[in-house]
Amino acid sequence: MPRDQSEAIVLRSFNVGDQDKIVVLFSREKGLLRAIAKGARKFGNRFGSSLEPMSLVRIFYHEKERQELLTLSSCDLLDSSFEALRDYRTSCTLSYFAELIEEFFPSRAREDILFRLLLSMLEAVKEGGDLDLLSRYFEAWFLQINGLLPDFKRCKKCRRRLQAGGWLAPRMDGVYCANCAPQQKDWTTSEVISFLDWVKKNPPPRKGIAPFAPEQLEAIGRTLQSLIIFHLEKEPKSLHFLK
Numbered sequence: 001m002p003r004d005q006s007e008a009i010v011l012r013s014f015n016v017g018d019q020d021k022i023v024v025l026f027s028r029e030k031g032l033l034r035a036i037a038k039g040a041r042k043f044g045n046r047f048g049s050s051l052e053p054m055s056l057v058r059i060f061y062h063e064k065e066r067q068e069l070l071t072l073s074s075c076d077l078l079d080s081s082f083e084a085l086r087d088y089r090t091s092c093t094l095s096y097f098a099e100l101i102e103e104f105f106p107s108r109a110r111e112d113i114l115f116r117l118l119l120s121m122l123e124a125v126k127e128g129g130d131l132d133l134l135s136r137y138f139e140a141w142f143l144q145i146n147g148l149l150p151d152f153k154r155c156k157k158c159r160r161r162l163q164a165g166g167w168l169a170p171r172m173d174g175v176y177c178a179n180c181a182p183q184q185k186d187w188t189t190s191e192v193i194s195f196l197d198w199v200k201k202n203p204p205p206r207k208g209i210a211p212f213a214p215e216q217l218e219a220i221g222r223t224l225q226s227l228i229i230f231h232l233e234k235e236p237k238s239l240h241f242l243k
Contacts, residue, residue: 003060003061003062003073004060004061004062004063005058005059005060005061006027006028006029006030006033006058006059006061007027007028007029007056007057007058007059007078008025008026008027008028008030008033008056008057008058008059009025009026009054009055009056009057009115009118009119009122010023010024010025010050010051010052010053010054010055010057011024011025011026011053011054011098011101011102012024012053012095012098012102013037013040013051013053015041016036018041019038019039019040019041019042020036020037020038020039020040020041021036021037021040021041021051022034022035022036022037022069023035023036023037023040023051023072024098024102025057025059026098026101026114026115026118027059027115028112028115029110030108030110031105031106031107031108031109031110031111032101032102032105032106032107032108032109033070033107033108034068034069034070034107035059035061035069035070035071035072036069036070036071036072037051037072037075038071038072046074047072047074047075048077049077049080049082050075050076050077051075052080052081052082052085053081053085053091053094053095053098054081054084054085054094054098054122055077055078055079055080055081055082056077056078056079056080056119056122057075057076057077057078058075058076058078059072059074059075060072060073060074060075060076061073068107079122081094081122081125081126083126084122084125084126089131089242090125090131092238092241092242093125093131093134093135093242094122094125095238095241096135096236096238096239096242097118097121097138098238099236099237099238099239100138100142100228100232100236101114101118103232103236104142104146104231104232111145113145114142114145117138117141117142117145117204120203120204121134121137121138121204123204123206124204124205124206127206127207128206128207129204129205129206129207130205130210132210132214132217132218132221133205133210133211133212133217134204134205135221135242136195136212136217136220136221136224137199137204137205138204139221139224139225139228140195140196140199140224141199142228143224143227143228146231148172148227148231149196149227150168150169150172150173150174150175150227151174151175152166152175152188152192152193152196153193154175155174155175155176155177155180156169156173156174156175156176156180157176157177157180158177158179158180160177162175162177162190162193163190164189164190165187165188165189165190165191165192166178166181166187166188167181167183167184167185167186167187167188168185168186168187168188168223168226168227169182170182170183170185172226172227172230172231175188186223186226188223189219189220189223191212191216191219191220192219192220192223192224195212195216195220198211198212225239
């Protein structure tokens, strides 16, 4: 049986049976993958610490026709996030990123842009980037990549420019001014526009002074998370822990 390989990020793993693990991976070439690592819970197993969450690895695997679950034969650890994950809030933040990817994307759908985004987020987290700012950054790009980010600059109905923010449409596909809003439930501030413009021009921010105040990031987060929860049809479990 031929053996394939791919560069991937471990999103999570869980125990199965007495000695094995199921590993959820986000591959550069193959997208979202699920694989069984046989014997991964044995003492001195061949996988070592390579299956820890948010590890960058090169996987070697076998694939059977008409079976979704791959079989990992070996795994080379390229970069570890173990030290970063020792901090509880960092661990919850990275679990949030992983959960969004696993929930939104179908298996085997290649997403090279998202893979590079997650990789750059991991580097920024390890270098001491502000977690709130990085979370908003990831949410913004995640919605953009999925085609779920509405136009915040103009009213969905009358097309007038929104100077002071507006009300999210019930279907989360646009923003209304006060005169056109069919219901005034989810308010979005004008700071969202400034933030999205900044995100498009800058890489994931690393250690340094955040360009947005905590209260601004909180308001921006409410808007972006409302969009995510609406399209996911539930609140991510990891987001609940972050709150």
